[in-house]
Amino acid sequence: MTTIDELETPSVLIDLERMERNIARMQEYCNQHGLGFRPHMKTHKIPDIARLQIEAGAVGIACQKLTEAQVFIDEGFDNIQIPYNIVGAQKTARLADMSMYNRITVSADHPAVISGLADAARANGITIRVMVDLVTEINRTGAPVEEMVTLAQLIDADENLHFAGILVYPSNPTIRPQLQEAIAALNQAGIGVDSVSGGGLGASFHAHEVPELTEIRVGTYVFNDWGSVVKGWASLDDCAMSVLATVVSRPTSDRVILDSGNKTLAADRINDGHGYIVEYPEAHIYQLNEEHGLVDMSKCDDRPIIGERVHVIPVHTCVVTNLHNQIYGVRGDEVEVIWPVAARGLVW
Amino acid sequence: MTTIDELETPSVLIDLERMERNIARMQEYCNQHGLGFRPHMKTHKIPDIARLQIEAGAVGIACQKLTEAQVFIDEGFDNIQIPYNIVGAQKTARLADMSMYNRITVSADHPAVISGLADAARANGITIRVMVDLVTEINRTGAPVEEMVTLAQLIDADENLHFAGILVYPSNPTIRPQLQEAIAALNQAGIGVDSVSGGGLGASFHAHEVPELTEIRVGTYVFNDWGSVVKGWASLDDCAMSVLATVVSRPTSDRVILDSGNKTLAADRINDGHGYIVEYPEAHIYQLNEEHGLVDMSKCDDRPIIGERVHVIPVHTCVVTNLHNQIYGVRGDEVEVIWPVAARGLVW
Numbered sequence: 001m002t003t004i005d006e007l008e009t010p011s012v013l014i015d016l017e018r019m020e021r022n023i024a025r026m027q028e029y030c031n032q033h034g035l036g037f038r039p040h041m042k043t044h045k046i047p048d049i050a051r052l053q054i055e056a057g058a059v060g061i062a063c064q065k066l067t068e069a070q071v072f073i074d075e076g077f078d079n080i081q082i083p084y085n086i087v088g089a090q091k092t093a094r095l096a097d098m099s100m101y102n103r104i105t106v107s108a109d110h111p112a113v114i115s116g117l118a119d120a121a122r123a124n125g126i127t128i129r130v131m132v133d134l135v136t137e138i139n140r141t142g143a144p145v146e147e148m149v150t151l152a153q154l155i156d157a158d159e160n161l162h163f164a165g166i167l168v169y170p171s172n173p174t175i176r177p178q179l180q181e182a183i184a185a186l187n188q189a190g191i192g193v194d195s196v197s198g199g200g201l202g203a204s205f206h207a208h209e210v211p212e213l214t215e216i217r218v219g220t221y222v223f224n225d226w227g228s229v230v231k232g233w234a235s236l237d238d239c240a241m242s243v244l245a246t247v248v249s250r251p252t253s254d255r256v257i258l259d260s261g262n263k264t265l266a267a268d269r270i271n272d273g274h275g276y277i278v279e280y281p282e283a284h285i286y287q288l289n290e291e292h293g294l295v296d297m298s299k300c301d302d303r304p305i306i307g308e309r310v311h312v313i314p315v316h317t318c319v320v321t322n323l324h325n326q327i328y329g330v331r332g333d334e335v336e337v338i339w340p341v342a343a344r345g346l347v348w
Numbered sequence: 349m350t351t352i353d354e355l356e357t358p359s360v361l362i363d364l365e366r367m368e369r370n371i372a373r374m375q376e377y378c379n380q381h382g383l384g385f386r387p388h389m390k391t392h393k394i395p396d397i398a399r400l401q402i403e404a405g406a407v408g409i410a411c412q413k414l415t416e417a418q419v420f421i422d423e424g425f426d427n428i429q430i431p432y433n434i435v436g437a438q439k440t441a442r443l444a445d446m447s448m449y450n451r452i453t454v455s456a457d458h459p460a461v462i463s464g465l466a467d468a469a470r471a472n473g474i475t476i477r478v479m480v481d482l483v484t485e486i487n488r489t490g491a492p493v494e495e496m497v498t499l500a501q502l503i504d505a506d507e508n509l510h511f512a513g514i515l516v517y518p519s520n521p522t523i524r525p526q527l528q529e530a531i532a533a534l535n536q537a538g539i540g541v542d543s544v545s546g547g548g549l550g551a552s553f554h555a556h557e558v559p560e561l562t563e564i565r566v567g568t569y570v571f572n573d574w575g576s577v578v579k580g581w582a583s584l585d586d587c588a589m590s591v592l593a594t595v596v597s598r599p600t601s602d603r604v605i606l607d608s609g610n611k612t613l614a615a616d617r618i619n620d621g622h623g624y625i626v627e628y629p630e631a632h633i634y635q636l637n638e639e640h641g642l643v644d645m646s647k648c649d650d651r652p653i654i655g656e657r658v659h660v661i662p663v664h665t666c667v668v669t670n671l672h673n674q675i676y677g678v679r680g681d682e683v684e685v686i687w688p689v690a691a692r693g694l695v696w
Contacts, residue, residue, distance in 0.1 A: 008438050008695065011695055042638055064638060064639045085597050085605075085654075087596045087654060087655050088356075088357070090354075090356050091356065109599060110654055112653070112654040113596075113597075116655070139599070139603065140599075140605065140637065140642060142599060246436055248432070248433040248489075249433050249458065249461075250458065251457060251458075251483060251487070251488075251490060251491065255487065257433075257488065257489050259435070262614075262616075262667060263667060266614075266615060267614060267615040268610075289488065291412045292488055294488060306458055306460040306461060307436055307460065318638060319611060319615070322611050323671070323693065324693055324695065325692075325695060326695055341693075344673075345671065345672055345673035347356065347359055347672065
């Protein structure tokens with residue numbers, strides 16, 4: 001059995017006990033409130049972890065890209081939601097092909113998107129399942145309530161499309177009035193809403209305050225990260241992912257350089273820092289170059305020596321997994337499993 | 349022959365004509381000034397591109413990690429500089445092993461690093477080539493002049509280490525006084541300095557103003573990026589890399605969403621933006637989520653429609669290559685070559 005000490009750095013470690021606890025807790029919350037839970041694969045991109053999530057009781061999975069979905073289909077997964085506008089003849093053709101033998105649901109926020117999906121579905125003689133994406137306070141994708149009805153009617157009227165409900169991200173309680181309005185307007189237009197899918201880690205804790213939701217999709221909860229801790233969504237003990245790093249330089253007593261830069265930890269910042277060093281809680285990772293993490297130790301009583309190893313809890317776990325060919329599942333000091341990050345870096 | 353239109357998005361394109369021009373120009377500058385040129389592999393991580401750089405006249409290559417170096421060794425490259433403290437028994441053992449049949453040069457900024465290298469070299473009965481890393485204005489790694497002499501003496505005195513000169517990053521003309529001081533101090537200590545290696549794209553244009561430099565290592569020049577343009581180091585015409593992206597949503601007339609987020613373009617920002625859209629120069633990529641690029645089009649006269657494709661010049665080319673399994677070399681409308689990004693995501 002390989003021990004953590006035998007791993008080279010930088011390596012991404014997953015504390016399996018914490019991950020299992022995270023999986024169980026979120027599922028339990030959803031079970032308690034009669035919510036379907038749909039873990040988001042973008043966070044780990046690893047079929048073996050998805051299997052644990054399904055075994056715990058998840059209703060299906062969410063993927064952010066077609067390529068991600070294809071990897072999970074190849075591994076035997078079905079009931080896949082892709083909360084994204086699938087646009088362009090090549091992509092819609094692939095989606096149609098994937099939908100032939102799999103239950104896949106996508107979203108749409110514009111007639112042009114719906115029209116592209118309908119063309120592909122018709123050409124392949126199949127039905128594509130489409131949700132309507134409701135705009136929220138983050139102002140990313142999504143249509144306002146009045147346009148949603150038109151979109152749902154377009155979907156409903158097309159014999160190769162199936163109206164699969166409403167999609168919101170994030171599904172914070174602030175969205176509830178629009179959601180109620182949307183459901184009422186759709187009902188009035190004669191369109192039933194069977195499914196309302198919410199999402200986001202922060203929103204997930206308030207899902208029971210939005211009883212219109214039938215399911216939620218969350219990715220980050222499985223590992224959590226320093227961003228979740230800072231936002232009050234997780235405790236340090238909930239953070240299953242850490243990056244094992246080595247102190248490679250200590251040019252001054254206050255400055256330490258780790259072998260983990262933005263090709264390891266990703267460039268994300270929160271509170272002006274790039275992560276949390278477990279062994280030196282007062283340390284401040286103030287800058288990342290590609291293979292250098294620059295740390296200010298001036299507030300720390302102890303200082304690491306060159307060669308010392310530390311665990312860094314990264315700011316955003318979903319982009320960290322995506323940077324590595326493989327990550328290590330550990331229990332205590334032992335490496336229990338090595339997972340290839342199957343669905344990363346894929347081109348289409 | 350595949351055309352660019354047939355590629356799915358997001359895809360990373362390399363304009364081969366521009367890349368070839370960039371390679372030729374930098375080599376010509378170095379030839380003119382009698383400087384050795386050592387392209388940095390971290391930017392592309394692709395052996396075929398390195399071969400073009402060597403054919404143009406490069407003296408060798410630079411790699412930022414041992415894993416990167418191993419990929420290039422396996423592809424027949426020799427004369428590899430790794431401007432990094434190689435720390436820890438596993439890594440120094442690997443370095444010793446790699447040094448057995450290859451000319452590899454590393455750097456060191458502390459006696460502990462030198463001692464680790466010496467132990468590994470002795471255990472393998474070989475000589476490891478070590479440069480001394482001089483601290484610069486960026487205050488990352490590196491020792492000040494007075495400590496450098498001690499470090500060089502330690503290297504020089506060890507029968508399994510070879511003192512291979514001085515390393516500086518970046519080698520802006522501002523470093524010249526310390527460099528002169530360091531060389532004089534080393535000479536006075538009876539240690540000859542055969543090689544002074546500088547680096548950095550911005551510094552490269554001023555390398556002839558620092559005649560102490562014997563060679564420079566630069567990575568970004570081969571593709572250039574929006575960061576280089578903003579800093580005045582490259583023109584838009586010099587940017588060989590672009591990300592082919594699709595407009596997947598246009599929720600308002602001012603807001604457009606691209607299918608390229610921080611898992612495609614990386615999270616880097618400059619001037620508060622995440623890149624430059626060739627077709628819409630006034631567009632502002634103000635936010636990236638994982639698979640969403642949020643663009644403010646309010647300053648643009650024309651607006652793209654859903655399904656339209658655009659070319660985004662990313663902020664930092666070196667971190668973009670690292671996110672993709674393969675990139676596409678294009679000439680005109682044709683895809684001439686598909687390069688796997690061989691040295692990305694490797695764990696040790």
